Amino acid sequence: IDIAGPETDHWLKGNYHRIFQDGLEYNLQLTEKYGGAVRIHALLGEEQLYVSDPRALHHIVVKEQDVYEETDMFIMGNKLIFGEGLISTLGEQHRKQRKMLNPVFSLANMRDLLPTIQPIADQLCDLLVSKITAGEQEIDIVPWTSRGALEYICQAALGYTFDALNPEKTSEYAEALRRFSPTALRLILIRPFVPFFVRNFSLQWRNRIMDWVPIKPLKEFRRIVEVMHRTCKGIYADKKSAIEGTLVDGSLKLNEPQGATGFRSRGRDIISILLRANRSSNVRDMLTESELLGQMNTIIFAGFETTAIATSRLLYLLASRPDAQARLRREVRAAKMAHVGDSARWQDVNLSYDVLMGLPYLDALVRETLRVYPPTSLLSRTTRKSTVLPLEFPVRSASGQEVTSIPLPENTTVIISILAANHNKEIWGEDASDWRPERWLTSTGERVRLSDGENPPDGYVVVERSEEEDKVPGNRNGIKYPGVYASMMTFLGGGRACIGFKFAEMEMKQVLTTLLSTLHFSLPAEKEIYWKMNGLQVPVVRPPAGDGQTPQVPLKIRLVRDDDY
Ligand code: HEM
Structure with missing residues (x-):
């Protein structure tokens, strides 16, 4: 080159x-x-x-x-890990899958999904509140944002809860997902040999070789994949029989959850929508059973750590910038108060999809965080x-x-x-590397119009095509990136762009508005939190207060006071 x-x-x-x-x-x-x-x-x-x-x-x-x-x-x-899902296929097969899956992630479906996942944010908030025993408590938020994100994606994608936010509980599936990335990282030197083995050895031989080779992380990884596959297969079978057996007036009647774990969403989840869409599509477009199964672990995997990391980063930034935290809290309080209705307390108001997605400062914060720290x-x-x-x-x-x-x-x-x-x-200007949420707002605090690729929900200020357009972040003399999320590349663009970006945005916004209504976050005085960029972002505490290795974000958390607005 x-x-x-x-x-x-x-x-x-x-x-x-x-x-x-x-x-x-x-x-x-x-x-x-x-x-x-x-x-x-x-x-x-x-x-x-x-x-x-x-x-x-x-x-x-x-x-x-x-x-x-x-x-x-x-x-x-x-393909070996997830089966025939979106991230294992190319060309026509991938296009066929996207054609079936894109409508599943439509705005209408996200709107429908939002109220069903609000209890997860509430549970996360209650859990953090229960940990504050003194007036203010230092809590490492990583395990909780991670468990929260797991619960979110499992309920949204599968309509199933593994009760991941219950500290007493460990589910085999949740544990497998948590161990997935650290174990995969230990196999990084083995990955380049995968195509050679797939091309030259049958499945039977590959299994034998796996039995023989004394590589511990490989054996652990095999077990993780086996648990993920077995669990999704079970859930898929239940869903399929529920759809085939109890489809009454087009609505799915799934069983009430049995105990803490079980089905939750009554058919509003992503895979149920996909199964119904697949049943009613013509034979040429239909996905095979193996392709449907492949989407389950793919979506869970793609939507879990990415969002967990982004939520931890957002809370960390809000803790380090008390002014931004107070401004966001003011915006959330005003929006909730405007919709207080029958609720006794404004804090308990659940914002609708359109109100949540239309909050200008919240939107600016999320955008800027995902831009600077993808x-x-x-x-x-x-x-x-x-x-x-x-x-x-x-x-x-x-x-x-x-x-x-x-x-x-x-x-x-x-x-x-x-x-x-x-x-x-x-493209972004001299201050491109600065975290400055205001760049996404007009001088009067409204949202600026974003790139054409994005479907703007209500509440955007539309700036006419003119020199005004150059004031839109990520647009210089008509030159911009082909991203689906404004002009940033965080969720990529084109035919393989992130299919779940609207869901990710909605989840982060729901978690932030819920937590900030009740809790105040600040940085611990003697611990320096440092974010390593190792493919994914890994937050650690620098020595001597930390080991510089273990992922953690210790924050001081207390209940909100009147002067926190
Ligand atoms: C902040 C959170 C997220 C970020 C930063 C992110 C980022 C990305 C990026 C960069 C890609 C392209 C990967 C590639 O081409 O190699 C991608 C693909 C994908 N993402 Fe996301 N993602 C996020 C959340 C989610 C969520 C919540 C879901 C599911 C609900 C999801 C599902 C997917 C899927 C299925 C693909 C593969 C798409 C395809 O190949 O057609 N992602 N994501």
């Missing part, structure tokens, strides 16, 4: 360890120094392209998405044939020439830097 970039740092690891392990600064420096396309060194010196240029990303994720596909390692690994920072693709990648902003070739497009041979790996795109000064 004839593009300038850093020298290799290590004969084996290239620049990869600096990019993927605690790599925030390094990633931003790469783009600062070399621009929107950088030649980097991967394992064993392989050359790859690191991309954040807006036109290049438009080509990769939208215009030529069939040329820039997921790597074999990603697709084959995911939970998934780096993705990879590989070229399926030789091609030429055009750039918006020229970069330098290895010999220093200015180039506006880059020829790429077949099988070149391209790293999509969501992080660098969201921090691009050319």
Whole structure:
């Protein structure tokens, strides 16, 4: 690849360890120094392209998405783990699945889902309140945001509760999901061999090899996958028979929950909607049973840690910025008071979808947090044939020439830097790396109009196409990123963009409005919380107060007082 970039740092690891392990600064420096396309060194010196240029990303994720596909390692690994879900399929099969699944995540379905998941935010809030024994208590919020996110996605996707917010309770499935990422991380060096094994060994032989090899994390991972698969299969079978057996007047009548765990949503959950849509679609578009099953663990996996991390980050930022916390609390109180109706206390008001999604400051906070700190920072693709990648902003070739497009041979790996795109000064302005929620508001505190790709719910201020448009964040002289969420790349864009981004937004907003009505958050004085960017974001406490390793966000929490507004 004839593009300038850093020298290799290590004969084996290239620049990869600096990019993927605690790599925030390094990633931003790469783009600062070399621009929107950088030649980097991967394992064993392989050359790859690191991309954040807006036109290049438009080509990769939208215009030529069939040329820039997921790597074999990603697709084959995911198929072994999750089955035939969205993140394990390519081309026509993937398009067919999206066609069936996109309407399942429609605004109408999200609106319907919101009231059914409010009890989870209430339970999370009650749980934190119950932990405050003295006037103010230091609580590590990571286990609770994580259990909350698990409960959210399980109830929303499966209509099933594993009672994850009950501290006394451990379910085999919830435990498997929690162990998934740490165990997968320990197998990172084994993953590149997956395509070789899938191509050259039958399932029977692969199982035998797994029985023989003395790699402990591999055995643990196999057990985790087995639990995930078995559980989803059971839930799927129950749902299917419920839909086939008790479909009365088009509404699903599922059993009341038995004990603490069991079905909750009475058919409003994502998989029930999907099963009904599938039954009523024509044979050509129908998904097979294996594809339906594959979506279950895929959606749970994709929607769990990402949202848990984002919620922890939001609470951490609010704790570090008391002014932002007070402003948000004022906005929430005003909205709840306006809808207090029969509720005795404004704190107990549950905001409707449209009111929740239309709160300007809350929206600005969530957007800015997901822009500056995208939970998934780096993705990879590989070229399926030789091609030429055009750039918006020229970069330098290895010999220093200015180039506006880059020829790429077949099988070149391209790293999509969501992080660098969201921090691009050319697009977001000189303060691109500053966390400044106000950038999403007009001078009178209303929401600015967002990119055309997004379906604006009520409450947007529409700025006419003119120089005003340039005041919209992420839009410079008509140049913007092809993201589905304003012009940021946090949820990607194109045919493989995050299907659950509206759900993620809704969940985070519901949790924040619920918690902030009752609780006040601040930073502990003697602990420095530091966020490592290791693929996903990992918060740790720096030594000497912490070990710098264990994921945690200790915050001081107390009940809200009158002067907290
Ligand atoms: C803040 C939270 C979230 C972030 C930052 C996020 C980000 C992303 C990104 C960057 C992708 C593209 C991945 C790739 O192409 O390799 C993606 C895909 C996906 N996301 Fe999300 N996501 C979030 C929450 C969710 C939620 C809550 C759900 C489910 C309810 C979900 C379901 C999915 C699925 C199924 C895909 C695969 C789509 C496809 O390949 O067609 N995500 N997400």
